[in-house]
Amino acid sequence: MEFAAPEGFKIAAAAAGIRKSGLDLGLLYSDRPATTAVVFTRNAFPAAPILVTREHLKSSGNTTRAVLVNAGNANAVTGEAGMKAARDCAAEVAKQLRCKPSEVFLSSTGVIGRPLPVDKICAAVPSLVRTLSAGGADVFSRAIMTTDTVPKVAAASAGGVRMLGFAKGSGMIHPNMATMLSYVLTDAKLDHATLDKALRYAVDRSFHSITVDGDTSTNDTVAVLANGASGISPSPETFTAQLTEVCQTLARAIARDGEGATKFVELRIEGAPSDEAAREIGRTIARSPLVKTAIYGCDPNWGRLICAVGNSGVPLTGEKVELFIDDVPLMNGDLKVASEKLDSKEVRIRVALHSGSGTATVWTCDLTEKYIEINADYTT
Amino acid sequence: MEFAAPEGFKIAAAAAGIRKSGLDLGLLYSDRPATTAVVFTRNAFPAAPILVTREHLKSSGNTTRAVLVNAGNANAVTGEAGMKAARDCAAEVAKQLRCKPSEVFLSSTGVIGRPLPVDKICAAVPSLVRTLSAGGADVFSRAIMTTDTVPKVAAASAGGVRMLGFAKGSGMIHPNMATMLSYVLTDAKLDHATLDKALRYAVDRSFHSITVDGDTSTNDTVAVLANGASGISPSPETFTAQLTEVCQTLARAIARDGEGATKFVELRIEGAPSDEAAREIGRTIARSPLVKTAIYGCDPNWGRLICAVGNSGVPLTGEKVELFIDDVPLMNGDLKVASEKLDSKEVRIRVALHSGSGTATVWTCDLTEKYIEINADYTT
Numbered sequence: 001m002e003f004a005a006p007e008g009f010k011i012a013a014a015a016a017g018i019r020k021s022g023l024d025l026g027l028l029y030s031d032r033p034a035t036t037a038v039v040f041t042r043n044a045f046p047a048a049p050i051l052v053t054r055e056h057l058k059s060s061g062n063t064t065r066a067v068l069v070n071a072g073n074a075n076a077v078t079g080e081a082g083m084k085a086a087r088d089c090a091a092e093v094a095k096q097l098r099c100k101p102s103e104v105f106l107s108s109t110g111v112i113g114r115p116l117p118v119d120k121i122c123a124a125v126p127s128l129v130r131t132l133s134a135g136g137a138d139v140f141s142r143a144i145m146t147t148d149t150v151p152k153v154a155a156a157s158a159g160g161v162r163m164l165g166f167a168k169g170s171g172m173i174h175p176n177m178a179t180m181l182s183y184v185l186t187d188a189k190l191d192h193a194t195l196d197k198a199l200r201y202a203v204d205r206s207f208h209s210i211t212v213d214g215d216t217s218t219n220d221t222v223a224v225l226a227n228g229a230s231g232i233s234p235s236p237e238t239f240t241a242q243l244t245e246v247c248q249t250l251a252r253a254i255a256r257d258g259e260g261a262t263k264f265v266e267l268r269i270e271g272a273p274s275d276e277a278a279r280e281i282g283r284t285i286a287r288s289p290l291v292k293t294a295i296y297g298c299d300p301n302w303g304r305l306i307c308a309v310g311n312s313g314v315p316l317t318g319e320k321v322e323l324f325i326d327d328v329p330l331m332n333g334d335l336k337v338a339s340e341k342l343d344s345k346e347v348r349i350r351v352a353l354h355s356g357s358g359t360a361t362v363w364t365c366d367l368t369e370k371y372i373e374i375n376a377d378y379t380t
Numbered sequence: 381m382e383f384a385a386p387e388g389f390k391i392a393a394a395a396a397g398i399r400k401s402g403l404d405l406g407l408l409y410s411d412r413p414a415t416t417a418v419v420f421t422r423n424a425f426p427a428a429p430i431l432v433t434r435e436h437l438k439s440s441g442n443t444t445r446a447v448l449v450n451a452g453n454a455n456a457v458t459g460e461a462g463m464k465a466a467r468d469c470a471a472e473v474a475k476q477l478r479c480k481p482s483e484v485f486l487s488s489t490g491v492i493g494r495p496l497p498v499d500k501i502c503a504a505v506p507s508l509v510r511t512l513s514a515g516g517a518d519v520f521s522r523a524i525m526t527t528d529t530v531p532k533v534a535a536a537s538a539g540g541v542r543m544l545g546f547a548k549g550s551g552m553i554h555p556n557m558a559t560m561l562s563y564v565l566t567d568a569k570l571d572h573a574t575l576d577k578a579l580r581y582a583v584d585r586s587f588h589s590i591t592v593d594g595d596t597s598t599n600d601t602v603a604v605l606a607n608g609a610s611g612i613s614p615s616p617e618t619f620t621a622q623l624t625e626v627c628q629t630l631a632r633a634i635a636r637d638g639e640g641a642t643k644f645v646e647l648r649i650e651g652a653p654s655d656e657a658a659r660e661i662g663r664t665i666a667r668s669p670l671v672k673t674a675i676y677g678c679d680p681n682w683g684r685l686i687c688a689v690g691n692s693g694v695p696l697t698g699e700k701v702e703l704f705i706d707d708v709p710l711m712n713g714d715l716k717v718a719s720e721k722l723d724s725k726e727v728r729i730r731v732a733l734h735s736g737s738g739t740a741t742v743w744t745c746d747l748t749e750k751y752i753e754i755n756a757d758y759t760t
Contacts, residue, residue: 044690050670075687077711111713112683218687289669290755303492306457307598310424331457331493369749375670376677 003137003155006162007187008229009031011136013143016124016197018117023143026069026181027123028096033063034132034227036105039198039203041220047076048116049106050221052086056102060258062192065103067183068093068125069144071168075108075116076218085116092122095203107166107181107221109146115246137164143166143263144181147374149257152246154249157240162234163242164278167250169257180207180220188239189228194242200225206247209279210255211286222247238312255363260370265295265363268350272358277314281351282362284312292367295347300338302330310349325349383517384536386542387567388412388609391516391521392609396504398490398497405501406449409477413443414522414607416485417576419583421600424457427456428496429486430601432466436482442572444605447563448473448505449524451548455496456598467495472502476509487561487601489526489548513713517544524548524561527754529637531661534629536622540612541568543622544740549637560587562602562630568619569595569608577622579604582752586627589659590635591744602627614618635743640750645675645743648730657694661731662742664692669672675727680718682710689731698734705729 005011008031016025036057038052057064068089075082090104108116141151145168152167169180190198203222224243234242256264267285272278285291285308294301302323309321323330323342326348341347347366385391388411390686392506396405420430437444448469470484488496521531525548532547550561570578583602604623614622637683647665652658665671665688674681682703689701703710705721708729721727727746 007578043687044685044692044694044696074683077683111681112686159525163438218683218690289751293752293755297750299756303454303457306425307423307494310598314424316424366754369752371669372673372676372747372749372752376648376679 005134010132012291013139015126026143028067030227034225036064037199038223047219048086060102065099067105069107073110076109076112085118101187152253165246169254187230189233201332202244202247206251211360233275256325258365263364263366267362271353273356275357278358278360281312296366300335300343316355320354385514389670390512392511393519394504397441406520406523408447410607413604416444417579418603427599428466439480444587447485447486453490456492465498520694533632545626549634564604569613582624582627586631631722638745641745643746645727647742651733653736654738658738658740661692666744675745694734700734702732
């Protein structure tokens with residue numbers, strides 16, 4: 001039991017048979033209504049669990065008692081049948097936990113466009129509920145994995161407030177099957193407006209700062225549940241910092257686990273017109289296949305970095321751009337040394353723009369043949 | 381001499397030693413000033429030849445006598461030295477051809493950030509000029525290649541007007557070394573405004589409809605030179621149609637020659653709110669690595685197509701989206717048949733959106749391990 005649930009939360013997972021084998025269904029439970037803030041996909045076709053959860057949060061006043069997550073099937077582009085399937089799952093969870101269906105938060109991840117196996121899910125719910133425990137973090141983190149190679153959990157504790165976060169996704173260019181899920185549980189006591197503001201701040205600096213780019217999926221979800229069981233109301237600043245740290249740890253883990261990745265890349269952008277501009281430049285670099293393949297090949301091809309900066313759409317006032325790998329200057333430096341620096345599991349690139357004081361840190365990974373292999377034949 | 385130059389044009393190429401071996405310098409010449417329209421890169425750091433050519437077109441009133449193109453070196457991010465290098469090349473061409481330097485149009489493609497070998501280029505110009513001929517299309521088309529596997533030439537003739545076009549680029553996600561070059565020569569007689577309008581129309585439906593996406597490079601250039609030698613002024617409609625056809629042939633050739641590609645993909649978007657919206661949706665699909673790898677793997681994973689449509693940012697009023705490979709429906713169709721259809725050198729996908737009457741055709745290719753291999757180690 002490495003990661004204990006915060007006060008008032010219990011966690012479980014089961015092998016419901018949605019996938020051929022292994023854990024594929026997870027449940028997060030709060031013994032009291034938890035204030036819930038969420039960032040959903042901006043994709044024009046949100047999946048059924050997202051549509052249903054939106055309704056639920058509206059009618060429950062943004063409170064949640066349970067989060068049910070399945071892997072193996074996205075329940076996306078499934079029409080009315082998909083909506084009914086999601087509602088049936090929520091009803092079964094509500095029945096077993098004796099809460100309202102509107103207090104059930106739903107997520108699905110997996111193949112798009114196939115009917116959700118509702119019967120298998122509902123059949124597994126009673127045993128899921130029976131096995132709920134404060135020590136379920138490990139099984140839950142594995143139940144929500146798809147092409148992830150490692151489970152992703154992060155915990156933090158400060159001033160009597162505990163926080164436990166999970167994420168799923170191995171987003172190279174964007175997460176496989178285009179889905180990134182993350183849940184953060186905390187026993188802090190916070191109103192919805194404060195929680196929502198903290199989450200948006202944290203997500204901008206974490207999940208929106210890895211190479212998810214515009215390509216959000218039909219199922220992307222980041223949620224934070226605050227059940228107040230600690231009785232402590234931290235200051236918004238303290239809480240936001242703690243939440244940002246947990247989200248960044250999870251986001252870095254996703255970038256590090258990028259499909260087929262051999263290297264973890266941190267891009268530090270400095271001297272941009274604003275923080276937002278810095279982030280946009282960082283993301284443009286991070287999603288450039290030419291930059292990512294050059295890093296893979298230890299090729300100090302800095303022209304590709306400059307080109308990506310120039311493609312970001314951010315107007316730069318400064319004439320000067322400097323590039324560094326660790327502290328090695330790239331543009332007029334020793335390319336042999338730079339190539340050696342690139343030959344590492346962890347690559348740190350710094351871009352100095354001399355166009356203001358905006359900064360951002362963005363995380364990504366390299367692009368390899370293995371990525372193609374993983375994605376060329378997923379459904380069949 | 382398969383492709384003869386239009387009236388009044390002559391063409392040549394040489395091996396100037398910019399690259400380790402092979403043709404790397406090309407010259408297009410008009411015996412009279414040719415009205416010139418151009419679409420340059422939107423990258424924030426345009427290369428020196430583009431900056432110099434912009435000055436030239438301004439001072440020559442958009443007329444050109446010669447186009448000098450080198451491969452092997454982009455002369456980009458080379459600062460003042462790069463500007464001087466470009467001007468020196470133009471001066472040498474002007475001297476040998478007895479025209480004004482401002483009548484010389486310059487392009488470079490290759491590695492970014494290395495000094496242009498001006499001496500080698502200037503030394504080769506006299507012999508380039510001596511070998512100018514109406515039959516130089518073949519050598520010119522090969523001199524501007526970088527990772528292209530085939531030269532790209534297209535010709536058209538209508539109503540006494542001839543047109544000859546060249547392109548360079550093997551743009552998978554975006555062209556390698558981020559550069560796409562194209563030149564169309566015609567003996568039609570047209571004013572600059574008409575020529576410019578025709579070019580913009582044609583480029584939207586050709587080079588902007590392959591997977592070049594937002595990632596334009598420091599050197600991207602499309603130019604059309606009309607020298608009026610035929611004495612014929614075609615109607616703008618006729619000329620635009622002819623130019624669009626030539627540009628589309630060249631653009632398709634670029635998509636077909638995508639780095640590491642095994643398949644050519646045509647995406648037909650129908651029922652969009654507008655033609656522009658249709659093009660944007662088509663481009664979003666065409667640049668999705670998940671769609672491209674699925675096509676490579678013959679995986680009829682239509683969820684990825686839907687997801688890409690949803691990521692385009694285009695608001696759709698219709699609830700219904702239909703997908704077809706040739707005439708095989710994808711969403712409720714026989715996936716085995718769809719998979720067989722994908723197992724082809726030429727894949728045709730149709731997306732019916734039921735949200736209006738906008739249409740577009742976009743071309744791309746699949747994404748393979750070979751792409752990674754080509755790009756992982758380019759400069760070293």
